[in-house]
Amino acid sequence: MVPVFTQGHHCVLKVHNAISYGTQNNEELVQKNYNLAVEECHVQNTAREYIKVWTAVAQTQDAFGEVPEIIPIYLVHRPSNDIPYATLEEELMGEFVKYSVRDGKEINLKRNDSEAGQKCCTFQHWVYHKTEGNLLVTDMQGVGMRLTDVGIATCKKGYKGFKGNCATSFIDQFKALHLCNKYCExxxxxxxxxKPKKTNVTPDTGLSIWCIKRLLGQWKYGCMNKCTEDVLKCYRRLPVRFSQST
Ligand SMILES: [Zn+2]
Ligand SMILES: [Zn+2]
Incomplete structure (x- = not known):
């Protein structure tokens, strides 16, 4: 057997408590606890498989450089504990950064600025492309290039038998919000x-078509993170941003 953790590394035990889900009796609580822990492992290890395939692709390009990794997590059963199931993973030491956020309303500057953040977005784009828009790895977060606690959104039917733990709307949102970076290129x-100049912006208002649709109630999101709160302050009104999105 190959040892799971290298000697001298700290580990984190995460307990997925089901109390917030309004469960009643103990048996139900344990079942929920089991389901949550298994789902957590299943999602993260699936995302890990995707990033491994992507890594092989990225490494064919010398210019790409270092590639982010999603760390493995393991299911742990502790029979004497009231909440018996937990997940175990290596502890990531350093500043924990959320490169992508669940609802798209927050703007995390590190996401756009850092190399790791940009590469996470590129990985999301690659998976989106490879699965023909049916699957998206969400909640990209971690320390530097080492990621954990990721999520997956799939189309309603699931993708190749796999159903994610995040809402399908994340996929639509990613499609509407993602701007390619140099690693995508x-x-x-x-x-x-x-193409923004011809189809995405109307000259009269300076609002993007997505924001106009949102004002008309035909579209759920704004064109960019800032627009999801207040579409009248459309992000694409700014000429500097406008030219960046080509
Ligand atoms: Zn891209
Ligand atoms: Zn906008």
Whole structure:
């Protein structure tokens, strides 16, 4: 057997408590606790498989450089404990950063600024492309290039028998919000956004078509994170941002 953890590394035990789900009796609580812990392992290890395949692709390009990793997590059963199931993973030492956020309303500058953040977005784009828009790895977060606590959103039916733990709407949101970065370009990924000058912006208002649709109630999100709160302050009104999105 190959040892799971290298000697001298600290580990984290995460207990997935079901109390907040309004469960009643103990048996139900244990079942929920089991389901949550298993789902956590299943999701993260699936995302890990995707990032391994992507890593092999990214490493064919010398210019790409270091590639982020999603660390493995393991299911642990502690029979004497009231909440018996937990997950175990290596403890990541250093500043924990959320490179992507669940609802898209927050803007995390590190996400756009840092190399790790940009590469996480590129990985999301690659998975989105490879699964033809049916699966998205969400909640990219961790320390530097080492990620954990990720989520997966799938289309309603699931993708190849796999159902994610995040809402399908995250996929639509990613499609509407993602702007390609230099790492997307290195991997030859094509922009998910319509060409902005002709189709995405109306000259009269300066609002993007997504924001206009949102004002008309035809679209759930704004065109960019800032617009999801207040579409009248449309992000794409700013000429500097406008030219960046081409
Ligand atoms: Zn991209
Ligand atoms: Zn906008």
């Amino acid at each position: 290195i991997l030859g990924l094509k922009s998910l956004q319509p």
